[in-house]
Structure formats: structure tokens, C-alpha cells
Amino acid sequence: MTKIYVYCLFDRQDTFYGAYSSLKAVHRDALKIANRGNSEVIMFAPFVDKTEKATLTGLRNIFKGVCDVRVYYRCGAYAAKILKMKLKE
Numbered sequence: 001m002t003k004i005y006v007y008c009l010f011d012r013q014d015t016f017y018g019a020y021s022s023l024k025a026v027h028r029d030a031l032k033i034a035n036r037g038n039s040e041v042i043m044f045a046p047f048v049d050k051t052e053k054a055t056l057t058g059l060r061n062i063f064k065g066v067c068d069v070r071v072y073y074r075c076g077a078y079a080a081k082i083l084k085m086k087l088k089e
Contacts, residue, residue: 004087005067009033012079023063027056030073030080037076044072 007026009017011033020026031054034041043054045062047069052058054073062071063084073080 006085006087008083008085010081010083012077014081017080023060024056026082027054027059030054030082033080034073034075034078036078039075041073041075044074045069046072 004021007020007023009020009026009029011017017029017033020029031041034054041054042051043058043062044051047066048062050062059071059082063069067084067086070081070083073082
């Protein structure tokens, strides 16, 4: 049985932007949504209570081994939310 994960991207008003199978692609688009302020984009994972600079490596480490969780990207008044889900057969 193959494990297939889907990453769903939303903005601050919970507008759906798309479903991705690539972590790199969802990270890129989340940065585009959130990176409109004057400061750097911060990544926040409430299930581990961790805040750090938004990087692909950091996102991969947060999502490693967990499923059905969300990570927020924030920069001033702009934000994006990524949900990681597992496809079930």
C-alpha cells in the first residue's frame, strides 16, 4: 500500500488555493501569499508550539511523521495555511 500525502493551501480568509502533492510547490505558493509585508515570513506550527523562519527544510521537519496537521505562514497582516492530509484508499 502506497502512502500518498496531499497538501492543501488556504489564505487568511480560508480561501482555497489548491491541493498539492509536492511539498516544494506548496511551500513556494504559501510564500507568495504570505510575503507581502515588510518583514520576513514566519512559520508557526501550533501542534508542536514551534515558531521559526519559513524554510522548506523546516516545513519538511515539522511535517515528518505526522498527518492531519496545519502550519501557518505569517508576515504582518498576510497569512497562509497549509494542511497535510493522507489519501485513503
